[in-house]
Amino acid sequence: MRAVTVIPGVPESLRLRDVPKPSPGKGQALLKPIRVGICGTDKEIIEGKYGKAPEGSEYLILGHEAVASVAELGDGVDNVSVGDIVVPTVRRPFNCDLPVDFCPVGHYLEHGIWGLHGHAAEYSVTDARYLVKVPKDLLDVAVLTEPLSVVEKGIDMGLRIGQARFDWKPRTALVLGAGPVGLLATMVLRLMGISTVTTATRPPESLKAKLVLELGGKYVDSAVERVTGEFDIVVEATGSPQVAIEGLNHLAPNGVYVLLGVYPSGGSMSEVGGLMTSMVLNNKVIVGSVNAGIKHFEMALEHLRRAKEEFNNWPLKLITKRATLENYQEAYTWTHDDIKTVLEINPA
Structure with missing residues (x-):
């Protein structure tokens, strides 16, 4: 499968690679990303200022702002079903018994940022406990949920x-x-x-x-x-x-x-x-605040719904540039007038 990758610490190493398709393990979900948002954190990672590849990998797949469909489930998953539209939260804790978004630095991994592959790929995998279901009428703006x-x-x-x-x-x-x-x-x-x-x-x-x-x-x-x-x-x-x-x-x-x-x-x-x-x-x-958990993802979806209704689909107007895997480099260029750029991967 194709994925947008960098080598952390190496400036301008952004590449579209053919990489192995992941498989969901116990408690995990295989996702088929629909679109991924691009932000300043991606820019810093591309510039070599930040980021860490997963253990055993030389590269990191980008993409922490995502909306996806559930393609396959590992054993023991009962909170989502195949075909559900979801947004994944970013952080995954280790050696921390606090809510994950309050774990101190050094006690979490982050999809697409630190130690976990992200979702700027044709498929991605994540712990299903950290998925938030998206109503189908919010699919067009759900990529804004994470920010x-x-x-x-x-x-x-x-x-x-x-x-x-x-x-x-x-x-x-x-x-x-x-x-x-x-x-x-x-x-x-x-x-x-x-x-x-x-x-x-x-x-x-x-x-x-x-x-x-x-x-x-x-x-x-x-x-x-x-x-x-x-x-x-x-x-x-x-x-x-x-x-x-x-x-x-x-x-x-x-x-x-x-x-x-x-x-x-x-x-x-x-x-x-x-x-x-x-x-x-x-x-x-x-x-x-620089990260959030499921509660605030759910609050975000509710406010997106209200803003669509009360302000004439206002959230959709924030998406000012779209790119695909074929022209992925355009998604990772910035101008003063861009607001939110998204990478269309598997359009629904």
């Missing part, structure tokens, strides 16, 4: 922490960044009825700005205009340390700051002392 699950977890944890202190009812939100994660965060907040401002460095006539407006949010082009005011929730979705630090200035007393990125070293630290003092004196909270 949306990370958003769901971050906002859900933030709300729970805020409400644990007192009867906290957030009314305003600021989203920093209008890539796929920032736009999905805007979608979730608007579905919750929270007044939301989203900011990015794209002009008001850009598709990203228009998508914010379609949700009833306000868009600010941060290249020419500064955001003013304080917000009950601030969601950081750029992955920029400097933007993340500056965003703390906009967090209201008792507010919650949600970090949805992995941040490289760098950024000015000159104002951190004052910002931390403000955090302490005003009972502010910071939470982070």
Whole structure:
């Protein structure tokens, strides 16, 4: 079978290979991926900055954002059936008795990222316990479930922490960044009825700005205009340390700051002392989310359903580029105007 692969640690080793078709073992499911989403993590792996091949393999099959059909079942699987449409979660624990998305670094493997082959292939295999069924009417947007699950977890944890202190009812939100994660965060907040401002460095006539407006949010082009005011929730979705630090200035007393990125070293630290003092004196909270479990995958599917109904199939508009295995390299090139690229593997 064909699979999109890299050699971890070797920059620009992206290749389409013929590899052995996997077989499901006990408790596993053989999947026939329908489409796979591409994200910044894939870019870092391709650049040789991250990633680990499975034990005994020189290459890693990419693809951690996937929607697939169940092709075959190993012994002992009773939570899914052949023909079901599913999304697989990403992490698999070892030496960890916590929920898998709370296991510390070094105690999990990740499909398509760290130690487990991913789903950018004609077939893939995974532990069936970590599959989430997808209603057929969400098949067209279900590839967004994984990145949306990370958003769901971050906002859900933030709300729970805020409400644990007192009867906290957030009314305003600021989203920093209008890539796929920032736009999905805007979608979730608007579905919750929270007044939301989203900011990015794209002009008001850009598709990203228009998508914010379609949700009833306000868009600010941060290249020419500064955001003013304080917000009950601030969601950081750029992955920029400097933007993340500056965003703390906009967090209201008792507010919650949600970090949805992995941040490289760098950024000015000159104002951190004052910002931390403000955090302490005003009972502010910071939470982070980069992975999610089944609960937040299910929440993501419900919000995708609602967004399709309430915002005129809005989630589908996030998919701005499609490629196939025949022209797979196009899926792994990035421009400023792309939002979500998907690789069509076995169209349903």
